[in-house]
Amino acid sequence: MATVSLQDIRKSFGKTDVIHGVDIDIADGEFIVIVGPSGCGKSTLLRMVAGLETVTSGEVRIGDRRVNEAEPMARDIAMVFQNYALYPHMSVFDNMAYGLKIAKTPKSEIEARVAQAAKMLQLEPYLQRKPRELSGGQRQRVAMGRAIVRKPAVFLFDEPLSNLDAKLRVQMRLEIKALQRELGVTALYVTHDQVEAMTLADRMVVMNGGVADQVGAPLEVYGNPQTTFVAGFIGSPP
Ligand code: ADP
Numbered sequence: 412m413a414t415v416s417l418q419d420i421r422k423s424f425g426k427t428d429v430i431h432g433v434d435i436d437i438a439d440g441e442f443i444v445i446v447g448p449s450g451c452g453k454s455t456l457l458r459m460v461a462g463l464e465t466v467t468s469g470e471v472r473i474g475d476r477r478v479n480e481a482e483p484m485a486r487d488i489a490m491v492f493q494n495y496a497l498y499p500h501m502s503v504f505d506n507m508a509y510g511l512k513i514a515k516t517p518k519s520e521i522e523a524r525v526a527q528a529a530k531m532l533q534l535e536p537y538l539q540r541k542p543r544e545l546s547g548g549q550r551q552r553v554a555m556g557r558a559i560v561r562k563p564a565v566f567l568f569d570e571p572l573s574n575l576d577a578k579l580r581v582q583m584r585l586e587i588k589a590l591q592r593e594l595g596v597t598a599l600y601v602t603h604d605q606v607e608a609m610t611l612a613d614r615m616v617v618m619n620g621g622v623a624d625q626v627g628a629p630l631e632v633y634g635n636p637q638t639t640f641v642a643g644f645i646g647s648p649p
């Protein structure tokens with residue numbers, strides 16, 4: 412587990428400012444969900460925590476470290492993407508082991524960690540299959556397994572369930588929450604699905620055009636929206 416602290420984060424692409432000074436302090440083991448309409452900067456914010464985008468100004472802290480300049484692999488995070496980002500030519504085992512191999516983890520340790528993750532995710536029968544031989548839900552589990560084996564303190568999710576049908580989304584949502592609790596990791600989860608936000612979040616962040624309009628527990632946000640935008644977005648009267 413680790414705290415994550417974003418302090419006055421700003422981001423510009425060329426002359427276009429897309430994040431205008433976001434402050435969020437995330438507690439150890441907390442589940443934070445970022446919601447907001449398409450284009451409001453959710454992915455960009457997450458990618459700056461991951462180290463996949465540089466921060467134009469402000470500070471990103473994970474635990475007691477300032478990580479603005481740290482490479483993704485050196486940040487104690489793992490990220491799960493919407494499109495899973497699996498290697499099609501590699502087996503499930505190799506997909507899950509890939510990051511550990513890069514980090515020169517001993518083979519026996521890799522095998523132990525992949526076996527443990529496969530057990531947690533019910534992927535044991537599929538370890539030698541290729542991603543194309545799996546269902547959407549199973550592919551999503553492989554992406555989760557690849558994150559779990561690295562034993563990160565912080566899990567980052569960018570709309571991980573968007574490609575799944577409604578029934579599977581509900582099931583995977585429950586699995587993600589159970590895993591987060593079991594592993595005791597801090598989670599930062601992006602979605603545009605409000606039901607997902609309601610059920611997963613300890614606190615939610617409602618973003619609006621590069622600004623965090625409101626940060627609070629779901630019931631607090633729904634019961635007491637702080638701006639007209641938040642009220643409209645979550646569909647409750649201001
Ligand atoms: P969201 O995930 O909330 O849909 P994004 O973070 O993807 O939003 O995008 C926020 C804004 O930044 C959008 O206007 C998008 O076009 C812009 N943007 C994102 N990535 C880049 C990039 N690499 N270059 C230029 N503009 C970008």
Ligand code: MG
Pocket residue numbers: 453454455
């Ligand atoms: Mg996005």
